[in-house]
Amino acid sequence: MKIEMKSLRKLRVHWPIAVESFSRLAKGDADAFKDDSGLVALLQAVSESPALGDFGNYRHVFESGLGFEGFTCTEGANPTLGQVGQRTISPTLVFTTYFDAALDDAAVEGILQCIVDIHPWEVPVIELTGPISVSNTALPAVFESEAAS
Template sequence: MYKIETFIPKESLQELRQALLEVDAGHIGNYRGCLSYYPVTGVWFSDEGSNPTVGQKGQWSEEPELKVEVNVDDANKDKTVEAIRRVHPYEEPVINAIRLE
């Protein structure tokens, strides 16, 4: 079992929820699409070669985001990460796959 977490702008939540549902991420018993999210503040510096969705090249950015967490079976980890990458609006999304014991 893995916990997959990512950070997205609030306006991307519904698209991400649908993508996760389509790959059966967050399936717990008779419930599907189970996930958690909460507000965080993302901070980053965009290097000159970047193409930032938010902020400017060569500057620090600080934006409200949602941290989204979903649990998936081992066999579903790669499909879930691919689904997140497909809908994530950032050029370089942070996607953490944490093995649960």
């Protein structure tokens, strides 16, 4: 079977999570996604946007990683966490999903606005790439040959 590549754009959102959620996820407890209200809202937004995470027979595809965000709020900020003039370190889930690179600008703007609207930060960190090529085909012949080995 031939490898099929699809032109997609990557959407990555840095999402603050509670220390308890961070700890549970770090231990492999995927139920933390159901128990953290912020993550529930993020996953709900993805599931309500058919364009996000569409890989043919698989929908709402995403990847996540754990890390930390660091920042210092300056005068004029209205922080959800931290105080003006102090460095703050926040446990963070880095959420990545993809959408078709041909999606029109208005639809992309709508997706981004939805995420900004539900994000707990005053200034959320949201990354959006230009088109990239991503594999969109399973390789059964490869798996069969590995199984025969």
